[in-house]
Amino acid sequence: TSGCGQQQEAVAVESELEPFSVFRTQESDPACQSEKHLGQFYTLPPAHFRPLFPHGLPYRYQQQVKTFNEACFMVRSPALEVISYLKKADYSKPALRYLFYGLKGSGKTMSLCHAVHFCYTQGWLVLHIPDAHLWVKNCKELLPSSFNSARLDQPLQATTWLRNFRTTNERFLSQIKTTHRYAWTKREFTDEGRPLGELVNQGISRVKSSSDVVGALMKELRLQSGQPGAGFRLAVAVDGVNALWGRSTIKKENKSAVDLEELTLIHNLRKLVKNDWVRRTLVLTTVTAWSPTQLTGFDSMDPFIPVSVPNYSEKEFESVYLYYLDRKWLQHPQSRTEDGKKELVFLSNRNPSMLDRICGFL
Numbered sequence: 001t002s003g004c005g006q007q008q009e010a011v012a013v014e015s016e017l018e019p020f021s022v023f024r025t026q027e028s029d030p031a032c033q034s035e036k037h038l039g040q041f042y043t044l045p046p047a048h049f050r051p052l053f054p055h056g057l058p059y060r061y062q063q064q065v066k067t068f069n070e071a072c073f074m075v076r077s078p079a080l081e082v083i084s085y086l087k088k089a090d091y092s093k094p095a096l097r098y099l100f101y102g103l104k105g106s107g108k109t110m111s112l113c114h115a116v117h118f119c120y121t122q123g124w125l126v127l128h129i130p131d132a133h134l135w136v137k138n139c140k141e142l143l144p145s146s147f148n149s150a151r152l153d154q155p156l157q158a159t160t161w162l163r164n165f166r167t168t169n170e171r172f173l174s175q176i177k178t179t180h181r182y183a184w185t186k187r188e189f190t191d192e193g194r195p196l197g198e199l200v201n202q203g204i205s206r207v208k209s210s211s212d213v214v215g216a217l218m219k220e221l222r223l224q225s226g227q228p229g230a231g232f233r234l235a236v237a238v239d240g241v242n243a244l245w246g247r248s249t250i251k252k253e254n255k256s257a258v259d260l261e262e263l264t265l266i267h268n269l270r271k272l273v274k275n276d277w278v279r280r281t282l283v284l285t286t287v288t289a290w291s292p293t294q295l296t297g298f299d300s301m302d303p304f305i306p307v308s309v310p311n312y313s314e315k316e317f318e319s320v321y322l323y324y325l326d327r328k329w330l331q332h333p334q335s336r337t338e339d340g341k342k343e344l345v346f347l348s349n350r351n352p353s354m355l356d357r358i359c360g361f362l
Contacts, residue, residue: 021326023319025075030083030118033075039315041072041323044117052120054164056130056239058109060356068327074316076107078309079114085305086118091233097273097301099241102309105353109239111309119235125172127165127221127236127272132243135265139250142258145211146185151264152252153211158265162203162210165217172232173197179223182216184209196220215268222272236272244270245300273301312350320352324359332362 025040027033033042049071057065065071082098089096098115100108120126129135135157145151166173176196183189184206190199196217203213225234238244244266250258260266312320321341324330334340348355 021322023322023326024072029121030079030114031087031121033080033083035077035080037075038077038080039074039313039319041074041319044071044073046071048117048120051167051170052117052126053113054167055160056109056113056116056128056237060353060360061110064356068329072323073110073114073117074319076111076114076309076316078107078111078307079118081307082111082115083118086115095274097304099301099304099306100309101306103311103351105351106309106311107352108309110352111307112237112239116235116237119233119237120168122233124233124235125169125221127218127234128168129161129236129238129269132238132240132269135263135269136243136246136260137249142250142252143208145264146209147212147215148264150262151267152258152262153208153264155207155210158210158214159204159207162200162214162217166197166200166204173200175231176220176224178220180216180220182212184212190216211264214265218268218272238269238273241273241301242298244273245298270300312352312355314350317345317350317355320355330359330362335359335362 023040025033025037025042027037028042028045053071078100082100085096085098100111102108116126116128135154139154139157141154141156143153143155145153173196178190178192178194178196178199181189181192182199184202188202188206188209190202199213199217199220203210203217221234224230225232244260246260248258248260248263250263252258321344325336330336332340335344344355344358347358
């Protein structure tokens, strides 16, 4: 808190010298943000944005970052609510689980990323699954598991995820040691007591064993995060968590549907979201509603803390509108008038995703 106070004093001095926009805040540390920053954009430092989000952000937001040449998150109440819970949580108890829910396009993924940014600034190890739906559909390569013949591996998805995990958590990979010996082939293995980085590199360099490496990595983190001398806290963020209990569009060679329990990645991720281990936090988000086929997953997630993500409030809409004007994103003359702004409110219903799509043509 003293650090936040010093930062706020410094910002106050700077703001006296150079007035800042009403829709922006210079407070870029999520731990120091409060209700007075609601509806304002803060800029993520490049030193945080590049390693923390090599994946996980919506495609349209990634394009916006390239266009505006900056990465800004809006401070919204759902993210602030979860951050306040994380500050006060007792991590000696079983895992805490927070579930963002709301209408399609209301900003669940961005609220999740805001909470993930808080965990990153607090020095947590971040295990981020950017979109669980991608692990249950459109799989280009499916191989029988060498560890368990009843399961199927997804080597391309596993390798991509391991590479991004290494980018985000590079500083932890040399500190954490393996607690088990893992044999990948008759000649290749990872001994007990080796740095976790060797395990990750094994999955990246040997694509065939990448799915099993992901399982071993999740197992190591799950076991060690509850130990007194672990030296790290683990934040697990899963976007679209209800996909773990839905239906798969992946087909086997005989054209039959693949059951989700047969997928190595899904099997290990299901074990990770259980709350039977301590000293770590799960930050989870889901789609608009649970389908009848996903009710088992709803029961598996219980108990959890639901956090509603609504559409923009009037203040938040005004902030986004001013931000688009500042970035010269709205070029149509009518969009800069009061009537044009009212029309945007009517057409989008203040839904963040819909507003972004409508403004893309203006």
